[in-house]
Amino acid sequence: MHDPDRSPPPLGRRAFLGGAAGLIAAGAAGPALPQSRPWRIYRVTYRGRTEVEDGFDDYLAANGIAAEFIERDADRDPGKLPGFVEEIRELRPDLVVTWGTSVTLGIAGRHDDPAPETHVHDTPVVFALVSAPEESGLVADNDAPGRNVTGAVHIVPPETQLRAMHSYRPIERLGVLYTASEENSAAILEELRALRERMGYELVERQFRVDGDGRPTAEGIEELIAEIAGEGANWLYLLPDTFLGTQYDRVVPAALAHALPTFGAAELAIRKGGALVGLISRYYSVGQLAASKAARVLRDGEDPAGIPIETLKRFSLIINLPVAEKLDLYPPIEMLNYAEVLTG
Numbered sequence: 001m002h003d004p005d006r007s008p009p010p011l012g013r014r015a016f017l018g019g020a021a022g023l024i025a026a027g028a029a030g031p032a033l034p035q036s037r038p039w040r041i042y043r044v045t046y047r048g049r050t051e052v053e054d055g056f057d058d059y060l061a062a063n064g065i066a067a068e069f070i071e072r073d074a075d076r077d078p079g080k081l082p083g084f085v086e087e088i089r090e091l092r093p094d095l096v097v098t099w100g101t102s103v104t105l106g107i108a109g110r111h112d113d114p115a116p117e118t119h120v121h122d123t124p125v126v127f128a129l130v131s132a133p134e135e136s137g138l139v140a141d142n143d144a145p146g147r148n149v150t151g152a153v154h155i156v157p158p159e160t161q162l163r164a165m166h167s168y169r170p171i172e173r174l175g176v177l178y179t180a181s182e183e184n185s186a187a188i189l190e191e192l193r194a195l196r197e198r199m200g201y202e203l204v205e206r207q208f209r210v211d212g213d214g215r216p217t218a219e220g221i222e223e224l225i226a227e228i229a230g231e232g233a234n235w236l237y238l239l240p241d242t243f244l245g246t247q248y249d250r251v252v253p254a255a256l257a258h259a260l261p262t263f264g265a266a267e268l269a270i271r272k273g274g275a276l277v278g279l280i281s282r283y284y285s286v287g288q289l290a291a292s293k294a295a296r297v298l299r300d301g302e303d304p305a306g307i308p309i310e311t312l313k314r315f316s317l318i319i320n321l322p323v324a325e326k327l328d329l330y331p332p333i334e335m336l337n338y339a340e341v342l343t344g
Contacts, residue, residue, distance in 0.1 A: 038066040039298045042093040044084055044107060045073045046100045046242065050268075052128045055287025056097065056294070065299055074103055076246060081106030088120050095294055096120060098127045098151075101136055101184035102242050108149050110137035120148070124297045124304045127151030128290040129283075131240040131265075133309050135187030142309040150297075150307040152289040154281045155240050155265055156315045158191045162199060164279040164317060165235055165263045168331050171201040175233030175260065177224055177251065178241050179216045180207045185241040188265075192237070204233045208243060216243040222254045229258035236262045238269045238278075248273030261329055267318075270342070276323045277331070281312045316340060 045053065060067055070093060074080045085107060088096055098104040104127040109119030125148055130138060133153065139145040142153075165171055176192065178185040189205070196203055206224045208216040228236060236255045238244060244251065245268060252274045255262050264270040264278030289312060296302040317339040324330050331339065 038068045040093040041095045042070045043097040051283035052287035055284035056291040059288040059291035096125045100129045125149045126294045129154045131155040131184045132187035136183035150304040153311040154286040161279050173202045173233045175204045175228035175236040179243045188239045204231045221250045225254035229260045238264045240265045270318050277319050
């Protein structure tokens, strides 16, 4: 059970809104390389265009960086990625931009790649929405990637998210539904396990079922949520799992049916998925941060190996009021002073 003596202190306004005066500074740090033609950028998304791409494109335009994009979408099918790798080698773009952990690993591979011929190692790669670059093996060190990859992390540190969750409602048993084969999810889950004793909660884990090819499937989602609720979970944490992100329309209603509040680690979990609350980095701003890395590669001629991988300095707490009303679980009144409240 929850031990109040080991509870993390609640987060206040400064913890969410503090940080740098601006999200991302425009302009170059050093002299720009001359641009005689638009830069050719090969962009790979996972499930179509999002606000990440809007933020990326707007940043380049605002900074006078002309680019032409070769747009490719995996459409939730990792099997398409090897074909994209071959096309990148044929087209030889100036930069590759990727969305999410699965896509980025499929294009760039691990830093200790045993089969480098199957991935892109000789073209700069800038990613957005990779939750745990080191833990997933993409790079050995976020501060000094040491290879052709850099980018922007979108996930608020798990401990900070848990403290926000606790501020809303004390965590006793934390439910998690995840894809076992996704490096991203495995890394976050390990952090949750490591925090259990210090933060005084128990963990209720379930994995998505898989089909005959080992791919996650939506089969039995409602049963899995029922099992999590049946074991006494009083929160369901929607971690940054790529497959989970495609199943919010089943996961969240199933949790709601069991009066189980949901906490989203990504913006879509609450804005489109219907989670109760989330502490997130806005997709648009993550896109801008990724574009600032791209500008350093293209305009300033920097090697991505020496460009640190970073997350935003500011986070947004979002509360879904209609869901709070359905659960009869309202936030502390002081939380409303700094949260964005969705009313419809």
